[in-house]
Amino acid sequence: MTALLLGGGAIGGSPIFVRLSEVGPMATAFWRVALALIPLVAWSWLRNWPASDKRPQQFSDYAMLILPGVFLAIDLAAWHLALTMTSVANATLLANLAPVFVTLAGWALFRAPVSGVFVAGLATAIAGVVILKGGPTALAGGDVLGDGIAVVAAMFYAGYILAIGKLRSRFDTNRIMIWSTASAAVCMLPITLVAEPSLFPASAFGWAMVFGLAFVSHAGGQVAITYALAYLPAAFSSLTLLLQPVVAAILAWVLLSEPVGLNQAIGGAIVLVGILIARRG
Numbered sequence: 001m002t003a004l005l006l007g008g009g010a011i012g013g014s015p016i017f018v019r020l021s022e023v024g025p026m027a028t029a030f031w032r033v034a035l036a037l038i039p040l041v042a043w044s045w046l047r048n049w050p051a052s053d054k055r056p057q058q059f060s061d062y063a064m065l066i067l068p069g070v071f072l073a074i075d076l077a078a079w080h081l082a083l084t085m086t087s088v089a090n091a092t093l094l095a096n097l098a099p100v101f102v103t104l105a106g107w108a109l110f111r112a113p114v115s116g117v118f119v120a121g122l123a124t125a126i127a128g129v130v131i132l133k134g135g136p137t138a139l140a141g142g143d144v145l146g147d148g149i150a151v152v153a154a155m156f157y158a159g160y161i162l163a164i165g166k167l168r169s170r171f172d173t174n175r176i177m178i179w180s181t182a183s184a185a186v187c188m189l190p191i192t193l194v195a196e197p198s199l200f201p202a203s204a205f206g207w208a209m210v211f212g213l214a215f216v217s218h219a220g221g222q223v224a225i226t227y228a229l230a231y232l233p234a235a236f237s238s239l240t241l242l243l244q245p246v247v248a249a250i251l252a253w254v255l256l257s258e259p260v261g262l263n264q265a266i267g268g269a270i271v272l273v274g275i276l277i278a279r280r281g
Contacts, residue, residue: 001279004232007224008240010216012247015092016255017213018080022206024196025080028213030188032076033069033181035214040178040223054170064167065176069183071160076184077191078153086146092245094150096129101158102238109162112235121278125242125271132245132267158238164226165234173227181218239275246271 014032021028056062075095082091099122106112130136160180167176192199201207229237246268252258 001228001232003224004228004237004240005243007221007228008243009247010221010224011240012221012244013251014213014217014221015244015248016251017209017217019256020205021209021213022201022203023198023210025083026077026188026192027196027199028210029073029076029080030185030192030199031210032213032218033072033188034185035211036181036218036222037178037185039215039219040174040181044174044178056171062179064163065171065179066183067180068160068163068167068176069180069185070187071156071163072180073184073187073191075153075156075160076188078149078156082146082150082153084146085149086143090147091150093129094147095153095157096241096245097126097151097154098157098161098241099235099238100126101155102161103235105158105162106233106235112233114235117280118235118278121274121276121280122239123274124277125239125274128267128270128272128274129242129245130267131270132249132264134263157241161225161229161234161238165229165237168226168230173223173230176226177219177223181222236278239278242271242275 018025018028023031056065079091079095082095085091103114103119103122107114164176164180201210225237225240249258249260249264249268253260
């Protein structure tokens, strides 16, 4: 549970890094996964693989290790594209609907039990995000196509979480993260080269932002969540996505001097209450 919360908090800082990045959204997403391979590979060299970890033996094993990265690349590309097409409030909220898709897919595909208490907690947390983003009226000015792309991002992040959850019963956290992160980087590179005029940051500050995004939000946050998925249900673990706007609002207040209004404070508190309710379920 501690790893899950720390992971959610670390990923919650990603909008700050993205906002301060000197390169475009697709290039930022590429560096997020490409640079994250540095600490992941270094860690695998510095330690011995645990006895419980299994090496991939056949083609299906390699395919399953690559699949989460494909899902993550599509999620990142769709979310960053949605940010340019619809309102930030709509893109953030709709991309944060991944827990709904994780719950539905887990029940439909794997017959994972879903309690009424968990559903109530999920609904409460989503309501908190709506309030945090300014309420229903703040979501009325978006673009329909952009909103749809944000929903696609949520669906593929749900696929990422479910795939990671299934892999954790067989493979070590670091092995899963190296394979999925590398495959995400391979998928993001051609998208970036086509969509972005510039791939490289122009200053040391720009490099610091993409390194921070890679090391803190991905190598830190995603590793912690992947570790937790061996011990907690995927549906509940996906709720950490709803911590992101709360953490982002706090960091924007501290680092960027953006004011935190009453709606944001109340919405953030409701998100936390919803997660606590879901935990009891």
